[in-house]
Amino acid sequence: MNASRLDVLGLFDHEYDDDGWRTCSVTGLEIHSSTENYAKLFGLTAVVALLVGGLFAITVPLTRWELVGLLEPADFYIHLSMHAWNLLIFWMVFMEISILYVGGPLVLGRKLPITTVAKAGWGTMVAGAVLVNYAIWTTTPPDQAPLLTAYAPLPSAPLFYVGAVVFLLGATIAALPFFLSMWQEKRENPGKTLPLVAFGAFVTSIIAVQAILGGLAVFTYALLWRVEIISSIDASVYRHVYWIVGHGTQQINLVAMITVWYFLTHVVGGAEVVSEKVSRTAFILYLFFINLGAAHHLLSEPVVELGWRLFNTSYAFYGAAFASMIHAFAIPAGLEAGRRKRGKGGGLFGWLTSAPWHNPVFSSVVLSVILFGFIGGITGVVMGQLQLNMTWQNTFATVGHFHGTVVLGTTFAFMGLILFLLQTSFDRKLALPRLASLWPYLFASTMGITALMMMYVGLLYGVPRRVAEVVENIPGTEFNLVAAAPLFNVFGVFAMLAVVSGALFLVIALATLLFGKRNGDGEAAERLLPDGTLKPEGGASDPVHAYEMRGTFVLTLVFMGVFVVTWALNWYLLSQLWSIGL
Amino acid sequence: MTSPIDPPEGDWWSESVNRRETIWLGIAGVWSLFLFSWMSGWVRAGDQNPTGDTYEISPEQFREKVDQYKEAAEETDGGYVPADEHVYIAGQRFQWDGLPAVLETGTQYQFHFSSYDVQHATNIRPEHNLSAQMNFDILPGYEWIVPMTFDEPGEYHVICSEFCGDGHRSMHGTFTVVDDE
Ligand code: HEM
Numbered sequence: 046m047n048a049s050r051l052d053v054l055g056l057f058d059h060e061y062d063d064d065g066w067r068t069c070s071v072t073g074l075e076i077h078s079s080t081e082n083y084a085k086l087f088g089l090t091a092v093v094a095l096l097v098g099g100l101f102a103i104t105v106p107l108t109r110w111e112l113v114g115l116l117e118p119a120d121f122y123i124h125l126s127m128h129a130w131n132l133l134i135f136w137m138v139f140m141e142i143s144i145l146y147v148g149g150p151l152v153l154g155r156k157l158p159i160t161t162v163a164k165a166g167w168g169t170m171v172a173g174a175v176l177v178n179y180a181i182w183t184t185t186p187p188d189q190a191p192l193l194t195a196y197a198p199l200p201s202a203p204l205f206y207v208g209a210v211v212f213l214l215g216a217t218i219a220a221l222p223f224f225l226s227m228w229q230e231k232r233e234n235p236g237k238t239l240p241l242v243a244f245g246a247f248v249t250s251i252i253a254v255q256a257i258l259g260g261l262a263v264f265t266y267a268l269l270w271r272v273e274i275i276s277s278i279d280a281s282v283y284r285h286v287y288w289i290v291g292h293g294t295q296q297i298n299l300v301a302m303i304t305v306w307y308f309l310t311h312v313v314g315g316a317e318v319v320s321e322k323v324s325r326t327a328f329i330l331y332l333f334f335i336n337l338g339a340a341h342h343l344l345s346e347p348v349v350e351l352g353w354r355l356f357n358t359s360y361a362f363y364g365a366a367f368a369s370m371i372h373a374f375a376i377p378a379g380l381e382a383g384r385r386k387r388g389k390g391g392g393l394f395g396w397l398t399s400a401p402w403h404n405p406v407f408s409s410v411v412l413s414v415i416l417f418g419f420i421g422g423i424t425g426v427v428m429g430q431l432q433l434n435m436t437w438q439n440t441f442a443t444v445g446h447f448h449g450t451v452v453l454g455t456t457f458a459f460m461g462l463i464l465f466l467l468q469t470s471f472d473r474k475l476a477l478p479r480l481a482s483l484w485p486y487l488f489a490s491t492m493g494i495t496a497l498m499m500m501y502v503g504l505l506y507g508v509p510r511r512v513a514e515v516v517e518n519i520p521g522t523e524f525n526l527v528a529a530a531p532l533f534n535v536f537g538v539f540a541m542l543a544v545v546s547g548a549l550f551l552v553i554a555l556a557t558l559l560f561g562k563r564n565g566d567g568e569a570a571e572r573l574l575p576d577g578t579l580k581p582e583g584g585a586s587d588p589v590h591a592y593e594m595r596g597t598f599v600l601t602l603v604f605m606g607v608f609v610v611t612w613a614l615n616w617y618l619l620s621q622l623w624s625i626g627l
Numbered sequence: 628m629t630s631p632i633d634p635p636e637g638d639w640w641s642e643s644v645n646r647r648e649t650i651w652l653g654i655a656g657v658w659s660l661f662l663f664s665w666m667s668g669w670v671r672a673g674d675q676n677p678t679g680d681t682y683e684i685s686p687e688q689f690r691e692k693v694d695q696y697k698e699a700a701e702e703t704d705g706g707y708v709p710a711d712e713h714v715y716i717a718g719q720r721f722q723w724d725g726l727p728a729v730l731e732t733g734t735q736y737q738f739h740f741s742s743y744d745v746q747h748a749t750n751i752r753p754e755h756n757l758s759a760q761m762n763f764d765i766l767p768g769y770e771w772i773v774p775m776t777f778d779e780p781g782e783y784h785v786i787c788s789e790f791c792g793d794g795h796r797s798m799h800g801t802f803t804v805v806d807d808e
């Protein structure tokens with residue numbers, strides 16, 4: 046296929062044959078240009094949203110750092126809303142559509158069917174995103190900036206609800222080609238098992254459908270109320286339905302991220318799947334239980350019944366937390382056993398020390414696994430315990446938790462995926478290769494400390510989230526939380542460093558697209574593949590589960606230790622409170 | 628090779644699972660069940676639970692109840708001294724109606740929470756220990772009655788911890804807990 050004349054940057058060309066196919070020199074996959082080009086289109090659009098939302102990662106922390114105190118409240122809330130919608134919704138969902146196309150038709154070696162529908166979905170999503178941005182930016186009283194949640198009956202601009210509905214419809218349309226190609230695959234190859242990555246993408250898509258239905262319902266409900274077609278809105282019903290999408294999108298982020306983990310640790314690290322049965326069962330547990338957890342956002346409020354809160358916040362007796370702990374073992378174990386099998390594994394941690402840490406795709410994905418687990422995952426389970434939630438709800442600690450999940454986990458993994466696609470699908474050498482090798486460590490350390498500081502100010506000083514001023518001064522009273530100011534200084538400095546690291550990623554990505562040299566023959570494979578080859582010697586006669594997993598076992602025990610200690614400390618803190626409740 | 632981008636070969640369901648992975652599954656499973664048991668056990672045996680009775684109520688009705696409460700209470704310099712063990716706190720942009728109040732240690736109070744307008748949240752803590760804090764979401768249309776007993780005297784601060792409009796940061800109230808002689 047010839048690239049379009051409009052494509053002056055050569056973003057969409059590659060060495061395809063006359064029918065539009067090419068063999069990827071890195072993964073060995075047969076890739077059709079239709080699938081690849083749409084995956085690129087959605088990925089590039091996501092990066093634009095990352096840039097827009099990222100700009101507000103400057104102004105929001107500089108306001109919360111009251112030493113600087115950048116913005117007045119009304120502006121602060123507008124900026125915070127722009128931050129949340131562009132990053133948590135637009136950056137992630139555009140990426141996730143791209144991941145569906147990669148995990149589905151691309152991995153399965155299929156053309157993308159009904160590309161006009163993909164195009165229409167893209168256009169609708171862009172229109173929705175533009176509308177939401179416009180509505181937030183032009184918020185005027187009596188409307189208030191929506192933040193992420195737009196909690197009724199606090200009114201947001203009518204166009205905001207319209208934009209949200211349009212965006213969700215667009216995402217549904219954009220997912221249709223994926224569903225169709227899965228269905229075609231199943232029909233043409235009955236009885237053939239999907240590769241694990243395609244299976245993960247499929248589970249993601251099912252969870253997404255549930256989330257989108259909730260989102261369409263809640264924003265339509267709020268819109269009808271806002272334009273006064275219905276006269277009142279029930280705050281509790283709103284919260285319930287809102288969290289189907291608010292929580293559901295986080296679970297899409299989680300499952301898509303784990304799919305990317307399996308994909309990239311394999312391709313660039315040499316990981317294998319140590320047990321198809323166990324990993325797939327974990328995905329199935331997600332399918333059943335993970336969207337349940339929506340009530341963990343409703344724990345410290347009046348309306349939800351106790352038994353339901355207990356059952357739901359625990360994803361049915363921690364069914365989904367159990368699934369996550371399964372992946373927490375399976376991912377590093379895949380790396381360990383896979384690398385041992387390649388003869389790269391001496392001693393307890395030889396498989397790790399010999400790993401390609403200079404390859405930013407590898408390091409960002411592995412750091413994402415570690416930081417998601419230790420910072421985002423543990424705190425998520427802790428704060429989701431019914432009673433502990435009282436000490437986390439609405440505090441800055443909550444913000445720390447989800448920057449541990451959606452930034453250090455998902456965003457980081459997606460950034461790694463983009464660095465991978467730049468070198469494969471976009472067929473370029475990374476510009477600024479030294480900086481690119483260093484970048485994941487900068488981002489991990491600065492953002493990691495930022496997230497920890499968020500949690501500390503939240504838990505140790507009870508600093509609330511979503512407020513422009515509370516530490517140095519609470520207007521109208523002598524009381525303040527100024528004891529938290531020193532930690533806020535650390536927070537402010539590291540948040541700015543994290544913004545700089547985030548910006549470096551964008552610089553590397555854009556410089557690569559604009560100035561990156563094309564890969565020569567076999568160069569991409571040489572640079573990206575562990576030991577220069579995807580498939581080492583040895584076949585079914587050399588099962589991977591028979592290799593040692595000692596190192597992983599030690600690491601997961603350390604993880605469990607940190608988990609237990611964090612959990613116990615939180616219960617200790619709670620038990621210091623006065624007596625509350627029945 | 629077992630690759631996540633190729634279909635698994637042969638009878639993958641019957642492949643055996645590494646011993647250490649099996650042990651980990653056991654540890655994770657036991658921990659999951661323990662977490663659940665602890666949480667539900669604390670509902671019965673623990674002292675801090677976000678539980679109480681809930682009633683639907685309109686903002687107007689709730690305002691009437693708060694007015695009656697304030698009338699029955701004794702008004703002192705420190706705030707309302709409730710006539711009985713019922714305490715009313717209503718969120719309203721941007722203040723807490725019913726506060727300030729003066730309470731005693733050791734008495735089990737029934738806190739009635741609701742809102743006159745939009746969603747708010749109570750972040751409650753004593754001045755002398757900033758980390759001893761807890762949060763409840765307060766919704767218009769619902770009255771939540773949560774028992775609370777204080778054992779430490781002091782000044783307690785109630786900060787609004789859910790965004791309720793541009794003046795949200797100034798929404799603050801107090802109550803004093805005094806030693807019961
Ligand atoms: C350098 C990177 C970042 C920094 C320094 C940063 C900082 C912050 C801060 C300080 C807040 C809390 C404000 C408050 O509650 O008062 C916040 C909120 C938030 N951030 Fe970030 N952030 C970053 C990146 C991201 C990314 C990549 C995402 C999503 C993928 C994200 C999603 C959110 C969300 C959803 C909120 C909550 C909005 C709300 O309360 O409705 N952030 N961020």
Ligand SMILES: [Cu+2]
Pocket residue numbers: 291292293295338339341342
């Ligand atoms: Cu959730």
Ligand SMILES: [Cu+2]
Pocket residue numbers: 747748787788789790791792795796798
């Ligand atoms: Cu408020």
